[in-house]
Amino acid sequence: MKKLLVASLLFLLAGTGAFAQTGEDILANAEAAANPDTDMEAVLSMTISDGRGASETRSVRMYQRGSDQFLMRFLSPADIRGVALLIDVQDRDDDLIYLYLPAFRRERRIASHVKNEEFMGTGLTYEDIAEIDYSDTYEVVSWSRTGPDYALELRSKKENSTYDGARMVVDGESYLPVRTELLQDGSVVKRLTVEDVGRHQGYWYAAKTVVELPGSGRRTVMEIESIEHDASLDGALFSVRSLRRFR
Amino acid sequence: MHALVTWILRHRIAVVLLITALTGFLGFKAWKIQINTDFVTYLSNDSEVVQEFYRAGEVFESNYLAMVIFDPSDGRPLFSRDSLTILSELTARYGDIEGVTSVLSIANAADVKETPYGISIEDLVGTEIPEGRPDLDDLRSYVTAKELYRGILLDDAGESALLLLTFEPSADHMALAERVISQTTAANGSTEGFYFGGMPFVMYSMSQGIISNLSLLVPLILLFLIVVLYFAFRSLSGVIFPLLVVAVSAVWAVGILSLLDVPLDILTAIMPVILIAMGSADGIHLMKKYSEERRGGRRPTEAMRESVVELGVPILLTSVTTMVGFASLVVSDFRIIKTFGLAVTLAIFLALVVTIFFLPPLAALLSRKTGNGVDNWDDSPAERLMDRLSGYIHQKKKEILIAFGALTTIAVAGIPLITANVDWSLCLAKNSKPYAAEMMLRDRFGGSLPLQVSVKGDVTDPALLQTIQHIQEVAGTQPVIENPRSVTDLLSEMNYVLNDTYAIPDTPEGVAGLWLLIDGEESMDQFVGPGDQEALIQGRVTSMATADMSASTVSMGRYLSELPSRLFVIDKRLLNPQGRLVVSRLQANVAAERLSRYLGLEENERLELGRRLKTAVVRSGPDTQRPVIESAVSSYLRSDRSEITISREETARLIATAVAEVIVEAPSGSPPNPDDLAAELAPFLPETTEMDRLWLADSLLFEAERAVRQAKDDALLSQLQRPVLEKPSQASIEKRVGGIVHEATSEFAPISVNDFTQNESLLKAGLIREVPLEAALTGMVPVLTEMENRLLPTQIQSVAITLGVILLVLVLVFKSLKLGFVALAPTLLTVLTNFAILGFAGIGLDSFTALIASAVIGLGIDYAIHLVTKFRRELARTGGSEEALRITLRTTGVAIVINAVSVGIGFEILNFAAGQHIRIFGGLLGLSLLASAAYTLILLPALLLAIGGGRDSRSLGHLSKKGALV
Known part of the structure; x- marks a missing residue:
């Protein structure tokens, strides 16, 4: 099970355009495209609309080391500057999620079993952003080509999963999932749409992603402002102690 | 009148068919009428509390x-x-x-x-x-x-x-x-x-109750009336026609409301019941007269013509006075009462139209099928009773007047006991499941009605959040307010889990960090408005009675109005020692107040606590801080959390001493910064990088501040021991008390405009931001209490207008001021009696009981007009007051009795209604009608005889002169 905060937030990263023969192949390619095994550093803006007419834009710097270690740190607004979240999923049975709140100068571990809880008002849950292991999570019920893209109907493999299934449209060139509808009791409860796909250093990434919660009016728009792949990040960056080192 | 009734009777078939068709059409419309039980719509939309209710509803x-x-x-x-x-x-x-x-x-x-x-x-x-x-x-x-x-x-x-x-x-x-x-x-x-x-x-x-009442109880009352009227008249026409008037006019009235898109509400829904009381009286009098004419040997058409000609004007007059009674309700601020007044006025007018246009041709057409309309009351028991009553009144008029004088005095004594109280839970039937739900909510969950306080401003600012917490605590001390909650509970709880402190974090950054974790939680939407610019404190009131709510809302309203419009947030680290002391004392005062509220301390205990806390604040100076800082820094340096771990105890001690020196000796108003401290650390840590020392300095300053704060908290908490906290402390109490004390030791203190202005020269150096604040009660509770506030003046105004207009009409009609007052007297006494019952029985004046007065005036005046008119006519005819009174009571008196008994007892059927309010209304109105009839039949004749001053027609002559009604 791969858990990828950064990549899932953004559907970043490149993927190869390998020709998919089966639905399972397409899903595996989508997973690889959304979650490439590389070091990456990016800055993105996150505009959260609460469905009641108010919105707030946050700026976040994210680091990814391989596909298992992630760090995100808020840069703005000023009152949350320095707040950081560290996710280490090297031990698949015991995820490590640490939150650092600079106002208290305390890093606290977040229980990993709360994956279905909402993550910081984004409309996404920890599970949404930490799990891009599509092949482990879903089985392909059916797939078809819709023009250049692939449309997949997915069913959850796991009992007690937050979602029963998903409908996914995979970009035929980049293999990034450009539209994902997550289902509960047959209804769409969340929609992730990649509105802009970018390519940098040979990697495809979701330059602009919109998360919508149908019925609530809530919406989060995430846009990549800068991105650096193959960044050769120091492992010490992904330690609890490093969370404090920010001014 | 003669020409009109002749024309109607000549075209009776066409008139009956037309009215029947119209009734069918309006009946169809009546069936489709909407029901509105939303209390908020009962007040006028221009009411500020209603507008605020809708605004808060939109925001949250x-x-x-x-x-x-x-x-x-x-x-x-x-x-x-x-x-x-x-x-x-x-x-x-x-x-x-x-x-x-x-x-x-x-x-x-x-x-x-x-x-x-x-x-x-x-x-x-x-x-x-x-x-x-x-x-x-x-x-x-x-x-x-x-x-x-x-x-x-x-x-x-x-x-x-x-x-x-x-x-x-x-x-x-x-x-x-x-x-x-x-x-x-x-x-x-x-x-x-x-x-x-x-x-x-x-x-x-309530809407289900309205439907149930309309579909079950109204027909039941009508059935009861049919039985009573049949026994009274012993003829079908005597039964059917008065009720037909009521039924047709009720259908018309409801149909017209439906046509005008006016929904039925909890008051207009009882309009058909009111109409039964009001509308049937004229029909009963008319049919009584008709039966007398038929008994005199007249043919049906002729008998009906004579009856309408003789009673037409009194009927017109009684209808007008009744309409005035209800139309006066238009002065009410309550949209519901205003609508009710207009609806009943319309209905009474329609009943008049139906009585004049429908009843005569119908009676003439159907007289063969329904009997001859002649009651079999030749010297009936009722008439014999009336004979005895008239004789008694003649002989004992002084005693009667004295007795009624005493009754009036007693009634007046009961009026001050009346309390305006709208208990909305009475709208639910006792023993019903909704009532059980209401009671369970009161017993187990603090009630069902939310009390809300809206606080506008930047809700993520700690100063505003602390104020919200204080408002919430004050709300919690009010008698009927239970379980007030706000976003501060979640934030404090999170802070407790993260930092062992049940309090709002001191800084915007601290709040923002916690806020991130709960952002998007379902419960947040109920407490925080869009853009975090408004917060709602939500409590519940344990009663739906406005009298209970009023005291608490008035008290809360006063507290909120005394809150400052702006808070000045002071950073004490930027102040000189004198300024720090001023702010610390203000913080100690706030803490003493909050602790007193939370612990339920008496005033003297609060003062003692305030004194102790202020003393403790003064004692907490640099000398006491130095060892605390040294200990905390030394401990941190040797822990694995330290950016640079120091293994040697002696080195750690030396660094700790240096750090304490830097902090304690920092110039007044200029707190140490990490860069300065990092420079101080360099000699002790030669092998480290500048950046590492900077990270370490940052942490050491934080740890030192935390330790000093903890020491201050402990110092204040020590003041809370005996005698303040005598009870064994529970964990939850300690948690909350600890939070209150923690707020008092903050380096960031929000203070009021007044406090700032008074000490501006000392505090302006520490002013870091101003926080606008606006707090007000909102939601349903102010709407309901507003209803209570407006009800009593409205009702007094309405009753006064009605009585004034009716008196004017009576004086004009009778051409005698004295006679006008006399005719009004039984009605006035009935109204007094009704209010006295409310006062003595402790029944609150609400929008239902308030209406009884209007109904009683409307009907009581009808009785009086019919009786005075008949009396004057008989006085003129017989020339003797005794005989005139005897005949009046035998005829009109019996009709009044029939009406009062049938309708009055009929109203008691409302005791089976779905809501307690309707039951009380029915019971009281029924009693009032019986009292009104009794006063009309006993007091009014006694007064008529008394103002006549004698026993014959000469002494009463002025009563019969130019009698327009005769």
């Missing part, structure tokens, strides 16, 4: 709070797998209903806790329900211990749970209430074990 997506109690009644405990599964399922199902904006229960309430795997913020119970009994028992213990939700979502015993639902303001709340009930049935198989309360369900129950 609803202020209509519906509540579903789940109290498993089949032997299953609440904390069983089955029950919790249903609770969880219903939480989801209700949330899926379109128009339901939020659902909150223990299934999805946010729970912040420390677990062996870290901090978690998750659903309190969630969807993964444990199976085994031990696990379920553990869960029960855990959830019932949650102070944040105990008494809100779960009763103290952990036996019943509450689901809180908010509805979109613009949604059809009746339909939503029905869908909630149907979803409950779908999930549980039935609604057994579920109780539906809160305003949307109260409104739903």
Whole structure:
């Protein structure tokens, strides 16, 4: 099970355009495209609309080391500057999620079993952003080509999963999932749409992603402002102690 | 009148057909009429509280709070797998209903806790329900211990749970209430074990009650009247025609309201009942006269013509006076009372039209089928009784007047005892499930009616949040306000889990960090408005009676109005020692007040506590801080958390001493910064990088501040020992007390404009921001209390106008001021009697009981006009007052008795109504009508004789002169 905060937030990263023969192949390619095994550093803006007419834009710097270690740190607004979240999923049975709140100068571990809880008002849950292991999570019920893209109907493999299934449209060139509808009791409860796909250093990434919660009016728009792949990040960056080192 | 009735009788078939067709059309419209039980619409829209109610509803997506109690009644405990599964399922199902904006229960309430795997913020119970009994028992213990939700979502015993639902303001709340009930049935198989309360369900129950009353009780009253009237008249025509007038005019009135898109509300729904009382009287008098004419040998048409000619003007007059009585309600600020007044005025007018246009041709047409209209009352028991009564009045008029004088005095004495009180729970029938729900909500969950305080400003600012917390604490001390909650509870709880402090963080950054963790939680929408620019404190009131609410809302309103419009946040580190002391003392005062409220201390204890806290604040100077800082810094340096771990104790001690020196000796108003401290650290840590020393300095300053703060907290807490805290402290009390004290030791203090202005020269150096503040009561409670405030003056005004106008009409008609007053006297006494009953029996004056006076005036005047008119006519005819009175009472008197007995007792059927308010209304109105009839038949004749001054026609001659009605 791969858990990828950064990549899932953004559907970043490149993927190869390998020709998919089966639905399972397409899903595996989508997973690889959304979650490439590389070091990456990016800055993105996150505009959260609460469905009641108010919105707030946050700026976040994210680091990814391989596909298992992630760090995100808020840069703005000023009152949350320095707040950081560290996710280490090297031990698949015991995820490590640490939150650092600079106002208290305390890093606290977040229980990993709360994956279905909402993550910081984004409309996404920890599970949404930490799990891009599509092949482990879903089985392909059916797939078809819709023009250049692939449309997949997915069913959850796991009992007690937050979602029963998903409908996914995979970009035929980049293999990034450009539209994902997550289902509960047959209804769409969340929609992730990649509105802009970018390519940098040979990697495809979701330059602009919109998360919508149908019925609530809530919406989060995430846009990549800068991105650096193959960044050769120091492992010490992904330690609890490093969370404090920010001014 | 003669020409009119002749024309009507000549075209009787066409008139009857036309009226029948019109009745059919309006009957169809009446069937389609809408029902409105939304209390807020009962006040005029230009009312500020109503506008505020709607505004708050828009901002927070609803202020209509519906509540579903789940109290498993089949032997299953609440904390069983089955029950919790249903609770969880219903939480989801209700949330899926379109128009339901939020659902909150223990299934999805946010729970912040420390677990062996870290901090978690998750659903309190969630969807993964444990199976085994031990696990379920553990869960029960855990959830019932949650102070944040105990008494809100779960009763103290952990036996019943509450689901809180908010509805979109613009949604059809009746339909939503029905869908909630149907979803409950779908999930549980039935609604057994579920109780539906809160305003949307109260409104739903009331609308059901209105339908039940209209469809069952009104026909039942009519049936009762038929029986009584039949025994009175002993003829079908005497029964059918008066009631036909009522039925047709009621159908017309409701049909016209429907045509005008005016929905029935809890008052206009009783209009048909009022009409039975008002509308049937004229018909009864007319049919009584008709039967007398028929008894005299006249043919039906002729008899009806004579009856209408003789009674037409009195009927017109009685209708006009009744209409005046109800039309006066238009002065009310209550839209509901205004609409009711106009609707009943219309209905009385229609009853007049029907009496004049429909009854005569119908009676003439159907006289063969319905009998000859002649009652068999030749010297009936009633007439013999009236003969004896007239003789008694003639002989004992002085005694009668004295007795009524005494009665008036007693009645007047009862009026000051009246309390204006609109108890909306009376709209529910006792022993009904909605009433049981209301009582359960009061007993277990602090009530059903939300009390809301809106606080506008930057809700993420700690200064504003602390003020919200203080307002909430004040609300909690009010007699009928229970369980006030706000976003500060969640934030304080999170801060407790993260930092062992049950308080709002001092800095915007601290608040923002916590806010991030709960952003998007369902419960946040109920407490925080869009853009975090408004917060809502939500409590519940344990009563739906406005008299109970009033005291608390007035007290809260006063407290809120005294809050400053701006808060000045002072950073004490930037002040000189004198300024620090000023602010610290203000903080100590606030803490003493809050602690006194929380612990329920007496005034003298509060003062003593304030004195002690101020003393403790003064003692907390640099000398006491130095060892605290040294200890904390030394400890940190040797821990593995330190950016640069120091293994040698001596080195750690030296650094700690240096750090303490830097902090304690920092110039006044210029707190040390990490860069300066990092430079001080360099000689002790030569092998380290500048950046590492900077990180370390940053942490050391923080650790030192934290330790100093803790020492101050401890110093203040030590002042709370005996005699203040004599009771053994519970963990929850210590938690909250610790939080209050912690706020008082903050380096950031919000102070009021006044406090700042008074000490501006000392404090301006520390002013870091100003925080605008605006707080006001909002929601349903102010709307209901506004109703109570406006009711009594409105009612006095309405009764005064009615009596004045009626007196004027009587004086003009009778051409005698004295006679006008005399005719008004029995009605006046009936109104007094009615108010006296309210006062002595402790029945609150509400929008229902207030209307009884209007109904009584309308009907009582009818009795008086008919009696005076008849008396004057007979006086002129016979020339003797004794004979005139005897004949008047035998004829008009009997008609009054028939009307009063049939209608008065008929109203007692309302004791079977769906709502207690209707029962009280029916019971009191029935009694009042009987009293009105008795006063008219006893007091009025005695007064008439008394003002005549003698026993014959000469002495009473002025009464019969130019008698327009004769």
